[in-house]
Amino acid sequence: MSNSNDYKVVYYAPKDLRVEKQEEKPSVKKGEVLVRVEACAICGSDIKTYLHGNPRMIPPAVIGHEFCGEIIETGAGVDGYKIGDRVSMATTMGCGECVYCLEGKPNICKNVKAMGFHCDGAMAKYAVIPEGGVSKKNLVKVADLDARIACLCEPMSCALNGLMRVPLDKVKSALVIGIGALGMFHSIALREFGVKNIVCVSREGVKKNMMDKLGFITKTPKEIEEEYLEISGGDGFDLVVITAPSNQVQSEALKYARKGGHISYFASLPVGDNMITIDSRLLHYGELVLYGTSDSTVEHVEKARDILSKHIDDILEIITVLPITDFETGIKGIRNKEFAKVVLIP
Secondary structure, three states: OOOOOEEEEEEEEEEEEEEOOOOOOOOOOOEEEEEEEEEEOOOOOHHHHHOOOOOOOOOOOEEOOOOEEEEEEEEEOOOOOOOOOOEEEEOOOOOOHHHHHHHOHHHHOOOOEOOOOOOOOOOEEEEEEOOOHHHOEEEEEEEOOOHHHOOOOHHHHHHHOOOOOOOHHHHHEEEOOOHHHHHHHHHHHHOOOOEEEEEEEEEOOOOHHHHHOOOOEOOHHHHHHHHHHEEEOOEEEEEEOOOOHHHHHHHHHHHHEEEEEEEEEOOOOOOOOOOOOHHHEEEEEHEEEEOOOOOOOHHHHHHHHHHHHOOOHHHHHHEEEEEEHHHHHHHHHHOOOOOEEEEEEE
């Protein structure tokens, strides 16, 4: 039996997510491991599920995939992990057989499964890691890294997936449009990679104040419109990262890039409102490189762990820690722009 204070967040339908007692400690089958969750963060996709549902999820289902915890049980045949290991996870699990997996890109696997979507997630006291995630080494060991930080390996890894596709040694200036949690993670990673001129675009409020406190140049949308040439050195930015799920922003972002620059379409747009219009002349004559990025791999999670461990104080400035029973408080705080990133403690 689980402790009387053990809880989980369960999806039943849009606007119907419930904090319930986790009455039984789950059992593990062959190839699986059981993790005692130490922390699980709220992702933007969790908020989308809360508001609109998710066709990949069969209710009732435990949500959550940005987690850290300790392995407390292992099923038969588990290799490479042992009881006592503290882990985070590359939560997108490839099949290992399709062309994309064979190319080393399981994040875009044709038969992908994802923790917290195709199986129960980690917004709970206990989480079972499926055999597919264990055998393909999706669990990443985090040693003694603070759980509040280690649970953020997954979202930081998604930022790194996008950044590591660019010749970063040639990036001297970067514009990050949209300072939610992922915009913050991009900015911190760019600083770690040695980019000197990083400019963040955010409306006035809590998150802009956070970035100011961390020493980043922050501009409002109106200010960047008027000043981008001056603050980029006259030609535009080497790299433009779009973390804002806005059709208008994604349509207009090309103008901020220098000729030969890269533009990362990190944020997705909702189904049914996912079309944008771009200036093809800017694309053509500027020889711009536009690319998308989705999820991450084990390599990215390992790199994220290493970067986060160097920026603990910065990360603690931007997170809000709540008990798992305050899940709805966390959702409302993010939606009302009072919080940047919420970490739940079971």
